[in-house]
Amino acid sequence: MKHHFLQIENLKKSYPGPDKDSELVIFENANFTIDKGEFVCVIGHSGCGKSTILNILAGLDEASDGIVIMDGKEISGPSLERGVVFQNYSLLPWRTALQNVTFGVQARWPEWSKEKVQEHSLRFLELVGLKGAEDRKPSQLSGGMRQRVSIARAFATQPQLLLMDEPFGALDALTRGVIQEELIKIWEESKQTVFMITHDVDEAILLADRILLMTNGPKARIAESVKVSIPRPRKRTEIIHHQDYYKIRNHLVDFLVDRSKQDISVLNPKDASPKIIDLAS
Template sequence: MSKPFLEVDNLAKVFADGQGGELTVFDEVSFALNKGEFVCIIGHSGCGKSTILNVLAGLDEASKGNVIMNGKEVSGPSLERGVVFQNYSLLPWMTALKNIMFGVRARWPGWSREQVRTHSERYLTMVGLDKAMHRKPSQLSGGMRQRVSIARAFATQPELLLLDEPFGALDALTRGVIQDELVKIWSETQQTVFMITHDVDEAILLSDRIFLMSNGPHARIAESVKVNINRPRSRATIFQDPAYHRVRDYLVDFLVNRSGTATPDTQGKPRVVDPTLLPPVSPQRPAEASACEESNTESAARAVNA
């Protein structure tokens, strides 16, 4: 097996708790990402998801452990790791286009102005904002701002994209539309994406794998859940797939019942789980269980390979 694209080893973060003691938010967090994978991470508030993401971005430092991307240790921020922040973090004195050009120019300092502009416009068009490119962030809705932010991150073509709850502040309808756009751009660019979310449905729609975190303090990434649903997936039809309900039930069961006690395997790696191979969690759906028997054999083979 070749080395994974990104390896996180034994990461921990300790804060002073303000009373002279220490607070270990997360501990012994280890996982790996493969190139081109879309991975979501779900966990209750306070388990340190954002800190993990900031460490991956190089914006924060872990108290222990290390992160290796492409065989090189991550220390400090880099253009190879693009970040989309929850609060968009657009520069408010620039228009949408200028915000993207800001990123593109930083990425390719040698490019001509024309080149930078054409490239930036292409990505703005991808997120459907070609008509609003000369507006400033204050003149855009929350959804539009987040689209600009996503376009900026994708336009710099980083090897790893880190999304910190990008849709957390958006209403459900807008969120759905941008999720579709995100899937579209991602399938065109095949970038590796690591995303924090609180939304189980969003995670299933987007991810190849979903990391489940146990509760902090001393939070761990306890499980890595495979989402065995064929792509392209669509918001409108995904819930008709029986596997969708298997995964969803599994995730909800973890978050509601098991997130306080779950632990990784003995080597500290997340337990690999494929809910479609497990006996159904909720007995009220026997019909679906048999319906996905066929795909089960296939995914069982895949599970063995992994």
């Protein structure tokens, strides 16, 4: 039996309903795995529980049922082994870009010297294209630059699992494209394990090894796991010419438009695992 780095088993999130014995189920029977170094994106309509799953993986929320196992151990509560990049940057406004990164690095390795912390942090700021901006505070940075600081901080602490909640959702298309390329570069160097939420089909195809598709809430399920068969390294201007690109894209769009509305617990009540989809030619 293959050992997976991350195992999510029968995860469920619900809240008390209006009646005494009722409950509002956001999602249920979420079952999926992620291997070490894998980049996995999850796509679904608003309200299906994507961010709630990410918050449970981060230890910022509790599941109503099910377990999360990382590297053979059940996780509970936040940990420096799990880093998070949010959509709203989450930077300390009184600290410079460099100080925002060193803050995380010092917490991760308190025994390191100040010089080593600085050197390590600067390297990751340089990887996201912020060399020369290390002494600016967040108020002196554009939205895209702030998000680069967040990404640099998350990668610099070298967590075992990096969680990203629509990290480019607030950025314009041009800025988003540039940072996506830098994210690919930094991920290829670090080989981090990444779980990322996105609403952008093209972004998921560019970044992910696999894409998890969620049905609509309430009682959402993870219905499919779609393999992205386009080889790496990938570039936005090149992947659209790959023979599998539009097969994958059309499959994702068709799911979001039509099949996400289906109740898969009725269609396939005995198997809560996502259907494996490989559209490779």
